[in-house]
Amino acid sequence: MKTLKRWGITLSLIASTLIPTWLSQSSAVLALPEADIVQMLSGIPVFTFLDAQGAPLVAQLEDKTIFASIFMSQRDAQQALAQFQKDKPDLASQYKIKVISLGKIYQFARKNSTQSQRFVLQYVPTQVEFDAAKKVAGINGQPYQGGVPVYIANGGPGKGYLTIKQNNQDIVPVFFEQGAIQKMVDELKKNNPEVGSTLKIEVIPLNILIANLEQQDDEFWKSIRLWPSQEMIQIIRANAPNKPK
Template sequence: MKSLVRWGTTMSLIASTLLTSWLGKVPKVLALPEADIIKLLQTVPVFTITTEEGGPLVATIEDNQKVTQVFMSSQDADGFLDKLRQHQPDVGNKVKVQAVSLGEIYRFALANNSDVNKESLQFVYVPMKSAIDSAKKLLDTKGQEYKGGVPLFILRGGPENSMLTIQQNEREVIPLFFEEAPIQAITEKMKKDQPNIVKSIKIEVVPLENVIGLLQTKNDEALKQIQLVPPEETIQFIQNKIKLEQAQES
């Protein structure tokens, strides 16, 4: 761990007070190129409810705003679909849970909101309950409040309150975790390896929506170092899917 983990630049841009939530309304001018943002988001599988035609299941709420949900957890998406089939079988039996990358969601949102001939579609991200509980607990210890959004967990420490970076091949990345457990494990390991900075180590919470908004409005090369780390449940889902596909091919 000593050779792989260290403190990088302060990168004060990332903070829990940044911007308002990004819910699919994409500005016309992006600070980072669209391809860079999609590449960063592409590594995160998320789950949507799709129709027989392959499009997202859309609900109309107040003011005729059209919304679709994007689940961070496959289990949550399955649970939503089960309830839909119970209460609205005419709809629920015609839709399914579909895994798609967050990058594709972003690309779809960008295209949808830039087409003047289409009505704007709002993407609502549904966080895992366990992540919300962790975020509330961490924020409460700091006298802060959870105000919605998908919590991401980051680690700061060292003499300059810098962000944790991890050496990945020839590149340093700044990991942002979708759940607290893995970053808590890193924290405990670092406390043993670097006891001199124990008091400065702290886990912070920042909404995913703010990070995406930041990518859209700030021109900073350090942002390209961000790596979103999916929850363990999602990693297991993808691994099981790959094994199933391999078994079917053999």
């Protein structure tokens, strides 16, 4: 398994004036093909510990489940590695922090899960977004259960999910940063107060979102697009194939 240098996402800036449309979630329960899920996740760079052969560091659980930690922030990965080096210096010396596509590590975990042993990805949130998620969930009257949060907006007629245009397609943006989706909502409130006043931000753990992608196959889930954090965008730009040398 090698670190990816090309990211499967085309970034575009949110237009200064958004024209909101709405997409309702249907009740179909067929799974999206794995290739489609990998493609959807492929634009998100994350951090993990890999050895010289490109294999991730895993831990064994009693129930024959192994897991690898996946970090959204390089700083968090560095702090975890520093602690690992203190606790198990000999083993830690075999691993380095690497950037890898979320789609690639997801696919790796799927391929290495068997009937006798599951390979699970443990998504590690940043403290900033974990605190933001608890606040958003609290506003909606629900406790946040943990994990890496992603944010989505709904409102308008029928309380559908907000869509925007990207590459001439209607997509449902799902953000890794609460501040980014709040900026979009504030912009809509300013430019279209009638619609903007109906908007509500929801927070979903990333692992729950992915589980829904695995179990659902309908227009709503196919239209999901993960919106990278600022740190992720910097990585994408740094690895762009047309980046000047």
